[in-house]
Amino acid sequence: MAKKSLLGPTIRPGTVVEFMHGDQPQLAWVLEEASGKLRLWTINKREMKLPEARLLPWHGPMGDVDANRQEIQDILNACQEKRGEIQAGLDVMELWDLAQGEMDAAPLSWFADLLWEDAGPDELAGLGRAMLAAKTHFKFRPPEFEVWPEEKVEQRLREKAEEKEREAVTSAGQTLLAELWSAYNQGRKPKLPALDPELAGRLERILKGKIGNTLDENEQKIWTAISKGLPDLQHLPLLLAQAWGVLPLHHNHLLDEAGYAWGNEWSQSFSDEIAAIERAFADRSESPEPRRFLSIDAASTRDIDDAFCIEPSGDGYLLSIALARPDAHWEFGSPLDKAVLDRATSLYLPEGTAHMLPEQFGTSLYSLIAGQARPALVTEFKLDDRGEILSVAPRTAWITVRDNVTYEDADRAMAERTDDELVLAHQLAEKRLERRIETGACVIRKPEPVVTLAGEGEATSVEITLKAPCPRSELVISEFMILANSGLARWAADNNVPLLHRTQDIALPQESAGIFTEPAEIMRTVKLLLPPVLETTPRRHAALGVPAYAPITSPLRRYTDFINMAQVCSFLSDGSPRLEKAELDHLAIHLGMRIKDVGAVQRFRPRYWKLLYLAQRRKEFQSAVLVGENGPMAALSMPHLQINVRVPKKMLGDKLYPGQRFSINFSRIDPLTNEIKVGEALEE
DSSP states (O other): OOOOOSSSSOOOTTEEEEEEETTEEEEEEEEEEETTEEEEEETTSOEEEEEGGGEEEEEEEEOOTTOOHHHHHHHHHHHHHHHHHHHHTOOHHHHHHHHTTTOSEEEHHHHHHTTOSSOOHHHHHHHHHHHHHOTTTEEEETTEEEEOOHHHHHHHHHHHHHHHHHHHHHHHHHHHHHHHHHHHHHTSOOOOOOOOHHHHHHHHHHHHHHHTTOOOHHHHHHHHHHTTTSOOOTTHHHHHHHHHTSSOTTOOHHHHHHTOOOSSGGGGGGHHHHHHHHHHHHTOOOOOOSOEEEEEEOTTOOOOOEEEEEEEETTEEEEEEEEEOTTTTOOTTSHHHHHHHHHOBOEEETTEEEOSSOHHIIIIISSOOTTSEEEEEEEEEEEOTTOOEEEEEEEEEEEEEEEEEEHHHHHHHHHHTOOHHHHHHHHHHHHHHHHHHHTTOEEEOOOOEEEEEESOGGGOEEEEEEOOOOHHHHHHHHHHHHHHHHHHHHHHHHTTOOOOEEEBOOOOOGGGOEEEOSHHHHHHHHTTOOOOEEESSOOOBTTTTBSOOOOOSOTTTBHHHHHHHHHHHHHHHHSSOSSOHHHHHHHHHHHHHHHHHHHHHHHHHHHHHHHHHHHTTTTSOEEEEEEEEETTEEEEEETTTTEEEEEEGGGTOSOOOTTOEEEEEEEEEETTTTEEEEEEEEEO
């Protein structure tokens, strides 16, 4: 069935009509009509057929049906010029102001009556054209024009502006990105097109937003358009930004991906909260305890979380461990608290350190700096002559640390037996290690490479040295921190205080208990372990050999420890924890995910620099040890770098065994993509 015409009586030959073509009204002359089908002569001098139903709801004037083609063309040209002038002189926004809110839709004649007493065909056509062009304010649904409400108009205007901006950014972006990619591939400087500063800034933000996965829907559309035709590489936005020069060569994209702000500038947004905490700290009335504590840390450490003092107690020991209390004046749930929760942990990278807390707190106000009174959680551990725990008694107090000792100085004092307290601490630490191994602890000791950077950009050089071990002082701190975390987990369970626990409740074979130092042994043991789980239920931590483990000893550096500190101190203060178990369960889910994201930076960024170190020495041979086999591939460990690589077994020879030593170099290394390929392998 033919669609009914909206124009009333059948259009006769000789009538000037308009129809939509390419989103624009087009003029035509009716040459012939038959049963609702028209034969037209268009203003573009083309003859065409068109159903009458496709005509716009205005027509006229009528002309001589016998007019020749030139006469028809002259009439169409005159109508086009006149209607264009009428359209240009109209302000349809005034019509919209009059109509919106009064009616939802009206025919064209209704709007024309607002402007003219007796509108002719050209006035109607000019007005119709103007209203068709005002797509942000009117919608043409034949035979009427809908009047958009104000909210819809604002939305349409916003969308139109975004579309216009998107078109401008897309056009410039396609040209720019094509040149940047070409320059990157050819190893040359790009020939940058001239860009408006605002447009260049927008493109820069899109590149950086793509690196950090922070693009909104509109920006993602722009990225899809401007990157069309470029290879689908994981790090394409980063490579383009580096080629452009808006990011440095060794930019830490992992920080962007984790949404983690480097340095301390992030804290400036919370200056009022920080000042309020500083005032509360200064208003303290408590005097520090007379007992003086000792801390052992690296020489460069500024965020000092823990200190201890120890003395004999009968045949056993009385060990007091003091932990920093950044929660002492903290407002949980505040904007600052939410920002610190989002940071989740401090980062210690070859290029520097980024602290979880504002540096005013983490490295100064609450850091256990020698000679300064500080709020602390002090826990007294009474232990028997075998190092078994007899009692755990935490309390809050203000303390003063007598000395911040380095690992090297403490180790020397223990070895030379020049400090009785440190000698006693080492004696207890050895017994604690023995007890943990008896309960299944697997202790891994491996070299600790220290990565040092010099220079910038292409001139960056990487040096790696092995940290000189301090076995006695390192053992003391390691065992005392495990004791504090496991001992307070036990105390919390006895007192129904919910804490965040690190659990690893798995069964390990008897041979996994002990101290492992050889790479092959370490690999074999690590394969038996599963990553610890963050949860509120206290369960066994198999690798540590303790029945429960609640991290609390690093409240300046980790939000898990910060929360646990607040839980314990709240209970000691008023008899109830700050959060109930259900609230802590909810927090554990979000915090666990955030720790995973930020932890990826700590895990992979040092590896980036190690791979760059190898890339700068690709043909130099490195010492490696066979640590495992899997099908056609073997795993080699480079202990001095703490990097493992996979290599085809056929490259290593026929007879392979764990611990077998090789010298290897590399055919390809890409630190950015974490790619490393062995070139040669010679048995040592």
